[in-house]
Amino acid sequence: xxxxxxxxxxxxxxxxxxxxxxxxxxxxxxxxxxxxxxxxxxxxxxxxxxxxxxxxxxxxxxxxxxxxxxxxxxxxxxxxxxxxxxxxxxxxxxxxxxxxxxxxxxxxxxxxxxxxxxxxxxxxxxxxxxxxxxxxxxxxxxxxxxxxxxxxxxxxxxxxxxxxxxxxxxxxxxxxxxxxxxxxxxxxxxxxxxxxxxxxxxxxxxxxxxxxxxxxxxxxxxxxxxxxxxxxxxxxxxxxxxxxxxxxxxxxxxxxxxxxxxxxxxxxxxxxxxxxxxxxxxxxxxxxxxxxxxxxxxxxxxxxxxxxxxxxxxxxxxxxxxxxxxx
Numbered sequence: 001x002x003x004x005x006x007x008x009x010x011x012x013x014x015x016x017x018x019x020x021x022x023x024x025x026x027x028x029x030x031x032x033x034x035x036x037x038x039x040x041x042x043x044x045x046x047x048x049x050x051x052x053x054x055x056x057x058x059x060x061x062x063x064x065x066x067x068x069x070x071x072x073x074x075x076x077x078x079x080x081x082x083x084x085x086x087x088x089x090x091x092x093x094x095x096x097x098x099x100x101x102x103x104x105x106x107x108x109x110x111x112x113x114x115x116x117x118x119x120x121x122x123x124x125x126x127x128x129x130x131x132x133x134x135x136x137x138x139x140x141x142x143x144x145x146x147x148x149x150x151x152x153x154x155x156x157x158x159x160x161x162x163x164x165x166x167x168x169x170x171x172x173x174x175x176x177x178x179x180x181x182x183x184x185x186x187x188x189x190x191x192x193x194x195x196x197x198x199x200x201x202x203x204x205x206x207x208x209x210x211x212x213x214x215x216x217x218x219x220x221x222x223x224x225x226x227x228x229x230x231x232x233x234x235x236x237x238x239x240x241x242x243x244x245x246x247x248x249x250x251x252x253x254x255x256x257x258x259x260x261x262x263x264x265x266x267x268x269x270x271x272x273x274x275x276x277x278x279x280x281x282x283x284x285x286x287x288x289x290x291x292x293x294x295x296x297x298x299x300x301x302x303x304x305x306x307x308x309x310x311x312x313x314x315x316x317x318x319x320x321x322x323x324x325x326x327x
Contacts, residue, residue: 008065008066009062009063009064009065009066010059010064010065010066010068010073011066012059012064012068012070012073014059014070014073014074016056016059016060016073016077019032020032020035020074020077023293023294023295024293026290026291029289029290029293029294030286030287030290032290033285033286033287033289033290034286035078036078036081036082036098036099036286036289037098037099037101037102037285037286037289038078038082038099039099039100039101039102039103039282040099041078041079041082041083041097041099042094042097042099042100042103044079044082044083048079049079049080049083049084049091051076052075052076052077052079052080052083053080053084053089055068055072055073055076055080056076056077056080059073082097082098082099083097083099085139085140092139092140093135093139095132095135095136096135096136096138096139096140097139098140101136101281101285102278102281102282102285103278104132105132105242105245105277105281105285106245106274106275106277106278106281107274108125108128108129108132109129109186109190109242109245109246109274109277109281110270110273110274110275110276110277110278111125111128111270111273111274112125112126112129112186112189112190113183113186113246113249113250113253113273113277114269114270114273114274116167116171116182116183116185116186117171117182119168119171122164122167122168122171123164123168125186126160126163126164126167126189126193127160127164129163129190129193130156130159130160130163130193130197131156131160133156133159133193133197134152134155134156137152137155137197137201138152140327147201147204151200151201151203151204152201154200155196155197155200155201156197158196158197158200159193159194159196159197159200160193162192162193162195162196162197163189163190163192163193164189165192166185166188166189166192166193167185167186167188167189170185170188170189171185179254180250180251180254183250183253183254184246184247184250186246187242187243187246187247190239190242190246191239191242194235194238194239194242195235195239198231198234198235198238199231199235202227202230202231202326205227205230205231206224206227206228206231207224208222208224208227209221209222209223209224209225209226209227210222210223210226210227210230210323210324211323211324212226212298212303212307212321212322212323213321213322213323214315214318214321214322215320215322220307220310220311220314220318220321221307221310221311222307223298223303223304223307223321223323224304225298225302225303225304226298226303226321226323227323229296229298229325230296230323230324230325230326231326233291233292233296233325234325234326234327236291237288237289237291237292238288240284240288240291241281241284241285241288241289242284243284244280244281244283244284245276245277245278245280245281245284246277248276248280249273249276249277249280252276253269253272253273253276256272257269289327292325293325294324294325294327295322295323295324295325296322296323296324296325297320297321297322297323298320298321298322298323299319299320300312300318300319300320300321303321
């Protein structure tokens with residue numbers, strides 16, 4: 001009677017809870033976000049995504065097959081992260097995934113910048129943009145502390161209103177300015193919407209604070225000051241992310257529209273604009289997501305006085321606390 005062989009499991013010591021690259025450096029964060037926002041992940045089939053999920057779950061259970069290499073495991077982890085919610089493990093709607101950010105934003109932004117003069121098209125594309133943002137926010141909501149639907153609706157309405165007021169108001173002013181100035185109106189509207197949308201979405205953090213921890217991850221309390229810093233960093237990242245794709249193409253398009261190609265083929269205006277925006281966003285999206293560490297820090301001396309006292313009562317040697325800034 002032959003002896004039944006026991007299954008051979010991998011001995012890889014890989015912590016998939018943290019990114020593959022050092023998040024203490026800008027280069028490490030950039031590599032991480034280039035992988036997370038890779039638009040090619042949108043093309044992955046259901047079978048590829050399910051296989052990635054299977055490998056990740058097997059690794060968590062300590063039952064990863066021995067023939068799976070470390071590179072293959074990391075590839076599966078990033079594929080899994082690109083499509084499945086980290087808290088619920090449910091597959092996210094396609095256009096709400098981080099990997100869809102570049103193709104979706106390049107299309108919407110390119111159209112906003114092509115049809116930026118007439119009021120009906122301004123209203124339509126600003127509405128489309130804020131609707132897309134609402135889908136992204138809902139898709140990536142926290143599973144542990146989900147954003148209430150009424151907060152999402154309020155944020156959506158206020159951001160859309162802010163974007164429209166900015167765009168229509170500046171368009172009226174721009175009629176008296178050189179034509180090039182009018183091309184930057186969509187960027188101003190997007191920046192204004194981000195300044196409204198993100199604080200509204202995270203109002204609960206502004207009111208109650210975010211969790212701050214020590215270097216070992218031990219919870220120390222909640223800080224409103226840390227929450228405001230986190231939100232300001234996210235707003236700056238989002239505006240910076242939009243800037244290259246909305247500031248560089250207008251200069252190029254201003255030249256191209258005077259040339260023979262677009263005069264002969266005016267219908268190519270939108271495709272060229274979308275392509276230019278996409279080229280910028282492929283690099284700007286991950287590089288601006290990486291501007292600040294996901295696990296950001298703040299000196300204890302900059303926290304609320306009562307929280308400072310609480311931390312010193314726990315451990316007077318703690319000089320710095322850490323918090324999740326969000327995206």
